[in-house]
């Protein structure tokens with residue numbers, strides 16, 4: 001298949017590009033290197049040194065025999081992104097190209113507006129470009145499980161639910177409750193995709209994904225093929241952040257009571273799920289929701305897991321909860337449905353969490369010196385109520 005990846009320089013985008021070329025697909029990649037710059041803006045960097053796009057593409061060609069076509073452009077530029085979509089008419093467009101940090105979106109009005117602007121405008125450009133120039137393209141849009149918040153009901157894996165108001169029944173869209181401006185930008189994206197599907201019949205898979213962890217996939221076999229790994233208080237997701245804390249001999253720091261329950265998956269399982277969703281599109285004109293995760297943990301359980309594995313590597317990590325910078329439920333019900341991926345054969349994690357954490361810590365151990373200079377950026381500085 002011919003697949004365009006928007007955001008190919010990112011954590012998941014690069015790993016997916018490799019998975020797809022390794023399986024014989026043609027990949028066209030787009031990125032404006034925004035994440036590289038924005039992570040440096042908060043004084044941080046990827047934990048694993050990141051090769052340039054040229055080096056990565058050259059190495060990928062050497063290892064997998066296929067060249068990724070790369071375009072450095074901002075998807076907010078409608079003329080440029082629509083010209084590219086018109087030229088390639090891809091079978092699928094995978095859209096990762098967004099500002100993806102909740103704390104970054106909460107810094108101030110400027111960062112909140114940047115997040116809304118970048119994410120919503122990019123999505124609408126892609127929707128219009130598909131409609132005008134490539135109506136048979138399947139849009140695979142990456143959203144987040146964080147769109148749902150933490151409701152007391154089971155989280156459906158569908159666009160609509162039946163409800164009754166004043167005794168009258170109708171379908172409504174599944175209720176959402178984002179926990180940051182970033183999460184609300186994803187909710188707005190979802191509404192826009194649903195609307196485009198309704199009026200133009202655009203075929204779409206809207207993925208609600210949980211936080212991703214890991215440094216390796218089957219294809220990331222050497223340093224020149226590394227993908228980024230963020231760990232700081234603004235850009236790091238929880239397991240990756242705990243692993244860097246352990247390597248630096250710092251305490252592992254769950255936020256608040258540590259009872260926040262989330263749905264997780266490894267980078268390997270994320271790219272394999274995406275590959276299967278691309279290769280098995282919904283019917284033409286269908287809007288498909290996918291709750292993409294393999295495991296559910298509280299952030300305290302994860303701290304205990306990382307501590308136990310760190311011990312095996314001779315690292316004595318202490319757990320020290322810190323004040324929660326976010327406004328979120330710290331003890332709550334959480335039960336999302338998961339039907340689409342099991343039908344495509346993604347039934348359980350491909351590797352256990354302890355094995356995956358062991359692999360992350362083993363990779364990070366080689367970069368302890370590099371990480372030393374980033375000690376100061378691990379603690380959260382952005383507070384939701386400030």
Ligand SMILES: NC(=O)c1ccc[n+]([C@@H]2O[C@H](COP(=O)([O-])OP(=O)(O)OC[C@H]3O[C@@H](n4cnc5c(N)ncnc54)[C@H](O)[C@@H]3O)[C@@H](O)[C@H]2O)c1
Pocket residue numbers: 006007008009010011012013030031032033034035036073074075076095096097098099100118122142143144145209210211212213228237
């Ligand atoms: N990493 C996770 O744990 C996780 C979990 C759930 C959902 N997601 C979502 O998955 C997607 C990918 O996440 P990631 O962790 O790989 O993020 P990332 O920041 O590493 O990758 C996103 C890429 O998109 C690019 N980009 C951003 N805006 C762009 C624009 N306007 N034009 C062109 N390129 C642009 C960035 O430069 C970056 O390389 C994001 O949409 C994110 O919200 C990530």
